[in-house]
Amino acid sequence: MVHRNKALIAAFALAGAASLALAGCSSSGGGGATTAPTATSTGSADPAAACKPGTPSTGPFTLATILPQTGSLAYLNPPAEAGYGLAVEDIDAAGGVLGQPIKVGPITDSGASSDLSVSTASAAQIASSDAQVVLGAESSSVSLNFVDTIVSKCKVQISPANTATELSGYSSYYFRTAPPDxxxxxxxxxxxxxxxxxxxxxxxxxxxxxxxxxxxxxxxxxxxxxxxxxxxxxxxxxxxxxxxxxxxxxxxxxxxxxxxxxxxxxxxxxxxxxxxxxxxxxxxxxxxxxxxxxxxxxxxxxxxxxxxxxxxxGAQPDPEFKQRLVDFYKKSANADLKDFSYAPESYDAIVLAALAAEKGKGTDGPTIQANLAAVSGTSNGEKCSDYASCLALIKSGKDITYTGKAGIGPFNSQNDPSSAYxxxxxxxxxxxxxxxxxxxxxxx
Incomplete structure (x- = not known):
């Protein structure tokens, strides 16, 4: 069985992603965002409330993942890998983020809700890294276990699969591309x-x-x-x-x-x-x-x-996108992709975050957080369906609505998709x- 971390790193190297880090220094946490609210819709304090605006960072857009490589949801890992991996490849092919290839790492295991020690350790590793966007987890209970650790560091967490209503409006720095239950x-x-x-x-x-x-x-x-x-x-x-x-x-x-x-x-x-x-x-x-x-x-x-x-x-992936996912996974993991659950949502999560960085001209967490809703369509911008065309519109000074692969509506006030299939x-x-x-x- 191919070890997923090594397989994906090899794939990103083939795609031209320049710098892959499995660990890193703490981010300085630049800004560009409005101050996070002090309370969420759940009634509790926002764990990202201390995140403040500042000078946007222009370093590499750095992505970490916390997905189920082991445990009861491990079957959902391959489609998520294919989704975010293909997104990285497409973004880099279109010139990257702020003219730089995406930096990927740490790539970690979220484990299962029956053993939360796995996600606890992975989240600690990510929290001390320079990643500013975190994809995962698939399980809502697992996300609830570590979300505070991630967002309190002003890192944006985007889940492609969490559906628990408890996570609606949990934090200003927590988003999801799957609809709540x-x-x-x-x-x-x-x-x-x-x-x-x-x-x-x-x-x-x-x-x-x-x-x-x-x-x-x-x-x-x-x-x-x-x-x-x-x-x-x-x-x-x-x-x-x-x-x-x-x-x-x-x-x-x-x-x-x-x-x-x-x-x-x-x-x-x-x-x-x-x-x-x-x-x-x-x-x-x-x-x-x-x-x-x-x-x-x-x-x-x-x-x-x-x-x-x-x-x-989630929307059923169109045949062309399905084939691209299959081809990417075969190249990266040397295995056949048969399940496509949450692959579109994983793809869209990364594209949205990259577009938010471009709109805000910063790759730090607060800048990305401040612009995610806008690029999802809350500003009623011009519709675009892929990173390259959306990037061109942003560079021409226009607002955009990224329509994406999953068919979700713009983020609402709770950072949930406003509509979904x-x-x-x-x-x-x-x-x-x-x-x-x-x-x-x-x-x-």
Whole structure:
């Protein structure tokens, strides 16, 4: 198995990225931004409140990553790598940021929510580096573990996959290119109700992502006249992340006689599904979400999940972009890319940050933070879909709206996308999710 760090570094070298650092000195933290607010929409103090404007830095745009190389979400690492790696390649091909190639590093492991020591160590490494933009994490619980460490150093954190509502407006220096669970949860709840389901059971882990998404789906289902018969909010029926056996949870859920079961979990799904099958559940009446809508062709007997459905935030990549991702990953990791979850969001996160640096004429965190919303379209600027064309508009003095690959709307006041697509998938006889359609939703 190719070690991802070395593979990506080799790829960036091929692409012309000049200086790749795996560690570095603390940034001087120049400015260009307005002073960060002292409180967030969550009601707590902004951990980046001490970040002050100053003279913008014109050194290399430096990117760090904290993505799941290990743990239950490791299958999401390849598409994220392909997304941000291809973005770096495209940006450098268009002249870089402020005329300089992007500097990449540290490239770190976020691990899983079941072992937060991994992300704690990685975040400490990034905090002491000269990176000013940090991509990650994929898991909301993992991001909540280290976000303060990152943003308190005036570094901009952008997650391509966090969806927990708890992160909306968490910090002025925290952004995400994936929509919060208010969008995915509403889409999933409406999908369930639209399929004629009246009684729903949740098998959900006790994690900010799982319970937050459950709450939104539950609200959508009950408002439409449905009923939650197991795993509802406040019932204390969640399981611990990383749990290995699920006989009692499945037995209790089936005893409630649901019409459908929604599984809100990560890698635990590989134990939950066989238990459901063993206890006689019709798995075509099962719904999954972005944390577990994955390729199970090597995990389950053929036909196990046929007809089950899942949701994944994000637009379906167009064929040309998909092929570019595949080609890049083959070159960088010498492996085939089969999952594209959050690849567009990873790509857009880096392009947006680079455009923000160009607009503010500074590569420091405060300058990038101050200009991210504007280049995403809050200034109603001219639309552009790639770094090169957007850069040309910025250099001509125009405001821009980067439309990107994920199809998200401009950042709102909570640094969430103001609109986003949710993909609906159905599992085939090989236990592989097949894209059916996209639904666009707005972020409240």
């Amino acid at each position: 208010t969008v995915q949860g509403s889409a999933l709840g409406n999908l369930v109700i639209g399929d004629g389901v009246q009684k729903v059971a949740f098998i959900v882990f006790n994690d900010a992502y799982g319970t937050g998404l459950r709450d939104v789906v539950e609200d959508t289902v009950t408002k439409a006249g449905g009923e939650v018969v197991y795993g509802a909010k406040g019932k204390g029926q969640e399981f611990a992340p990383g749990q290995k056996t699920f006989s009692s949870e499945v037995s209790a859920a089936l005893a409630a006689k649901p019409d459908a079961i929604v599984i809100l979990a990560f890698d635990e799904t590989k134990q939950i599904v066989p238990e459901l099958k063993a206890q006689g559940w019709d798995l075509s009446k099962t719904y999954l979400v972005d944390g577990n809508t994955a390729d199970y062709s090597k995990d389950f007997e053929a036909g196990t999940l046929t007809g089950a459905q899942g949701t994944i935030p 949710i993909g609906i998938y159905k599992f085939d006889t090989n236990n592989t999710p097949v894209f059916q359609k996209s639904i666009q939703g707005s972020v409240n």
